[in-house]
Amino acid sequence: MDTEIKNAVSMADQDAQYDDKAKRLLGNKIILAHILVKTVDEFRGMNPKDVVSYIEGEPFISVVPVEPGLTNIEKEENGQRIVGMNTENAEINEGLVRFDIIFYVRMKDGISQVIVNVEAQKDEPSGYHILNRAVFYVSRLVSSQKERDFVKTNYNDIRRVFSIWVCMGMDESSMAYVHLAKDDLLGAYPWKGGLDLLNIVLIGISNELPEHDEKYELHRLLSTLLSAELTVDEKLGIIKTEYSIPVDEKLRKDMSAMCNLSQGIRENATDNAITGVIMNMHRDGYSSEQIARIVEKTIEEVEAVIRKREPVLA
Numbered sequence: 220m221d222t223e224i225k226n227a228v229s230m231a232d233q234d235a236q237y238d239d240k241a242k243r244l245l246g247n248k249i250i251l252a253h254i255l256v257k258t259v260d261e262f263r264g265m266n267p268k269d270v271v272s273y274i275e276g277e278p279f280i281s282v283v284p285v286e287p288g289l290t291n292i293e294k295e296e297n298g299q300r301i302v303g304m305n306t307e308n309a310e311i312n313e314g315l316v317r318f319d320i321i322f323y324v325r326m327k328d329g330i331s332q333v334i335v336n337v338e339a340q341k342d343e344p345s346g347y348h349i350l351n352r353a354v355f356y357v358s359r360l361v362s363s364q365k366e367r368d369f370v371k372t373n374y375n376d377i378r379r380v381f382s383i384w385v386c387m388g389m390d391e392s393s394m395a396y397v398h399l400a401k402d403d404l405l406g407a408y409p410w411k412g413g414l415d416l417l418n419i420v421l422i423g424i425s426n427e428l429p430e431h432d433e434k435y436e437l438h439r440l441l442s443t444l445l446s447a448e449l450t451v452d453e454k455l456g457i458i459k460t461e462y463s464i465p466v467d468e469k470l471r472k473d474m475s476a477m478c479n480l481s482q483g484i485r486e487n488a489t490d491n492a493i494t495g496v497i498m499n500m501h502r503d504g505y506s507s508e509q510i511a512r513i514v515e516k517t518i519e520e521v522e523a524v525i526r527k528r529e530p531v532l533a
Contacts, residue, residue, distance in 0.1 A: 236476075237477060238339070238341075239281065240473050240476050240477040241339050241444075241445055241477065242280050242281060242319050242320060242339055243280060243473050244444050244445070244470070244473055244474065244477065245319075245320060245337055245339055245385065245441075245444070246278045246280045246320045246337075247470060248271045248274050248278070249267060249268070249271055249464050249465075250440070250444065250464075251274060251278065251320070251322070251335075251337065252267035252268070252270035252271045252274065253267045253437060253440055253462070254337065254383060254437065254441075255267075255270050255273075255274075255324065255335070256270055256437075257394075257436070257437040258381065258383055258396075258420045258422075259324070259333065259335070259381060261326055261327060268463075273324050273325045273326070273327070274322055274323075274324055275322065275323040275324065275325055275332070276322070276323070277322075278320050278321065278322035279304060279306055279318070279320070279321045279322065280319070280320050281317050281318075281319060281320075282306045282317060283304050283305060283306060283317055283318045283321050284305055284315045284316070284317050284318075285315075285316045285317060285318055285356065285359055286315055286316065287359070287362070289305055289315065290304070290305055290359060290363035291303065291304065291305055291363055291366065291367050292304070292305035292306075302366045302367040303367065304321070304367075318336050318338070318356070319336075319337060319338045319339055320336065320337040320338075321334065321335070321336045321337075321360075322334075322335055323335075323378075331378075332368075332378050333378055333379040333380065333381060334360055334364075334368075334378050334379070334380045334381070335380075335381045335383065336356060336357075336360055336380070336381065336382045336383065337383045337384075337385065338353075338356070338382065338383070338384045338385065339385050339387075339445075340384060340385065340386045340387065341387050341388060342386065342387060342388035342389070343386050343388075343389065343423075349384060349386065349421070350397065350419070350421070353382050353384055353397070353419045353421065354419070356382045357380055357381075357382040357417050357418070357419055358417075360380035360382060361377060361380055361416065361417065364377055364378060377413070377416055379413070379415055379416050379418065380416065380417060380418065381418045381419075381420065382418070382419050382420070383419075383420040383422065384419070384420065384421050384422065385422045385424060385441055385445075386421065386422065386423050386424065387424045387426075387445055388424070388425075388426060389423035389424060389425050390423075390425060391423065391425050392423060392424065392425050392429050392435060392438045393421075393422070393423035394420065394421065394422050394423070394437075394438075395420070395421045396418070396419070396420055397418075397419040397420075397421070398414070398415070398417060398418050398419070399414045399415075399416070399417055400414065401414055422437070422438070422441070424438060424441050424442050424445065425438075425442070428442050428443065428446065428449075429442065431461050439457075439461075440458065440462055443457045443458060444458070444474075449478075450478065451471075451474055451475045451478050454474055454478075455471065455474065494524055496513075496514055497510055497514060497516075497521055497524050497525065498524070498525070500513070501525050507521050507522050507525070
């Protein structure tokens with residue numbers, strides 16, 4: 220059982236490291252600029268390189284809590300009360316759900332801002348509907364602005380918010396835009412306010428790398444970055460030649476680490492599957508020679524697996 224626990228812990232640790240590297244790749248400003256060009260109306264059609272300068276400061280990656288009451292933090296500066304994003308160390312209140320990536324974007328008028336949240340999912344969750352979670356996140360992005368981005372009842376100062384969800388492992392490439400709409404049920408009174416305040420974008424990334432054309436331009440980039448199949452050199456070749464994205468040492472290291480983790484996760488999954496087959500056949504009375512021939516291992520390797528796992532079956 221100790222070996223089983225160690226393997227589970229190792230897999231969980233690898234998954235956590237993989238998720239962290241994926242977020243940091245997506246959190247690179249030039250990658251975020253490519254996402255903004257395809258999802259935020261004001262930046263559509265722009266060169267992503269020109270959009271980078273509109274991203275304010277460094278994106279917050281896995282440090283801002285989602286939970287009500289914890290997204291903001293209050294502090295005193297020069298005798299004044301300042302309310303800002305709560306960017307506490309991840310070890311503090313460990314276990315809290317945090318936004319994957321969150322950042323402010325200055326609009327082209329140089330005055331207004333929007334708040335953008337990018338979330339990465341390895342697949343579509345089975346325990347809940349992802350749109351419901353996205354609605355919760357986008358609502359938190361609005362409600363947490365009180366006292367930080369607007370004060371008292373100055374609701375006209377609410378920033379527009381975008382929650383963008385990148386879901387891998389989907390059956391097909393897709394993109395959906397979810398937003399508020401006004402239906403006049405009686406009369407047509409022009410109610411004032413911003414129907415554009417809440418914005419959700421759902422991006423489905425299939426396992427198959429799409430062709431590079433305008434329609435799938437963003438999907439091909441995201442699929443390349445997050446692929447568990449492409450090598451580091453293949454990834455770098457695509458982002459440099461097709462997207463003219465400069466590759467610095469940090470980006471190269473993050474991509475290399477992510478590819479190594481992908482390989483480790485695949486190997487662990489394969490080893491665990493083979494171990495399961497060996498033990499099932501052993502329980503069913505197959506000889507070590509028969510098992511070795513079927514799973515394409517040596518007799519010594521098969522017997523070593525059985526010896527390690529026998530106490531678990533005892």
